[in-house]
Amino acid sequence: MPGAAERPLSPHLQIYRPMLTMMMSIVHRVTGVALYFGTALLALWLVAGATSPEAFDLVNGIYGSWIGLIVMIGYSWALLHHAIGGIRHFVWDTGAGFGPEWRELLARLTIGGSISLTVLLWIVIWLVKG
Amino acid sequence: MSSSSGSSMRTPRRRVAGLGSARSGTGHFWLQRVTGISNLLLILICVPLVISVAGEGHGALVELLRNPFAAVALSLALFSIAMHMRIGMQVVIEDYVHSEGMKVLALIANSFFTIAVGGVGVFAVLKISFGG
Numbered sequence: 186m187p188g189a190a191e192r193p194l195s196p197h198l199q200i201y202r203p204m205l206t207m208m209m210s211i212v213h214r215v216t217g218v219a220l221y222f223g224t225a226l227l228a229l230w231l232v233a234g235a236t237s238p239e240a241f242d243l244v245n246g247i248y249g250s251w252i253g254l255i256v257m258i259g260y261s262w263a264l265l266h267h268a269i270g271g272i273r274h275f276v277w278d279t280g281a282g283f284g285p286e287w288r289e290l291l292a293r294l295t296i297g298g299s300i301s302l303t304v305l306l307w308i309v310i311w312l313v314k315g
Numbered sequence: 316m317s318s319s320s321g322s323s324m325r326t327p328r329r330r331v332a333g334l335g336s337a338r339s340g341t342g343h344f345w346l347q348r349v350t351g352i353s354n355l356l357l358i359l360i361c362v363p364l365v366i367s368v369a370g371e372g373h374g375a376l377v378e379l380l381r382n383p384f385a386a387v388a389l390s391l392a393l394f395s396i397a398m399h400m401r402i403g404m405q406v407v408i409e410d411y412v413h414s415e416g417m418k419v420l421a422l423i424a425n426s427f428f429t430i431a432v433g434g435v436g437v438f439a440v441l442k443i444s445f446g447g
Contacts, residue, residue, distance in 0.1 A: 214407065220400075221403070221404055221429075224393075224400060224432050225428075227365075227436060228435050228436035231389075232435060234380075234439065235438070235442040242372070242373065245369075245370060249370050264358070271354075271355065272355075274348075274351075278348065310366060
């Protein structure tokens with residue numbers, strides 16, 4: 186390709202100072218990929234339930250173990266973060282929220298909201314389930 | 316402009332439709348928004364349902380899914396989520412997998428995985444709901 190080598194390359198991630206909005210964009214994608222595989226855990230739980238009570242107890246035992254609960258807490262945070270990040274994208278789709286103050290506020294709401302709602306969710310689960 | 320119309324294989328109709336080598340326009344962008352909305356609504360319904368039976372015995376799950384409202388909500392959620400997953404992961408693959416062969420294989424694997432997860436999940440819900 187003649188002339189291609191002389192053209193300046195656009196700067197990539199490592200050039201920029203890390204910013205909250207940039208981080209939230211990356212985390213939105215990472216949580217999306219995590220949830221992609223997490224849905225298989227939901228399907229596996231349902232398949233075990235459709236197979237036999239023994240299979241269901243086995244999967245419930247794995248999911249209810251301490252390592253399973255860590256995965257579930259991470260799963261719920263990823264879901265909440267991706268959901269709130271998605272709502273942020275809906276706001277942007279209307280053309281609003283692109284200004285420096287709003288986009289910063291939206292980024293803070295996304296991370297703050299996902300963490301506090303995850304804590305709240307597990308307090309409710311703990312209260313309901315004992 | 317005039318030179319392309321003489322030598323190009325692309326018809327004026329195709330140029331007007333705006334379909335380039337990607338063979339699609341804004342369809343995926345729009346579908347990701349629509350399934351985003353449906354995911355949001357259906358997950359808000361399904362999360363309390365799943366939590367209500369999580370960690371309980373098999374009987375609790377069967378009793379929940381005997382309720383057609385719960386079974387339909389969970390089935391639609393799995394369907395909507397699988398669609399959202401498929402086009403979401405497609406963007407990730409197209410961004411990071413640059414070799415054409417690997418990219419095609421990854422896109423096929425993506426379709427297989429998302430349709431399998433959605434299909435298997437919906438089947439399991441219906442099997443329990445229909446009594447067994």
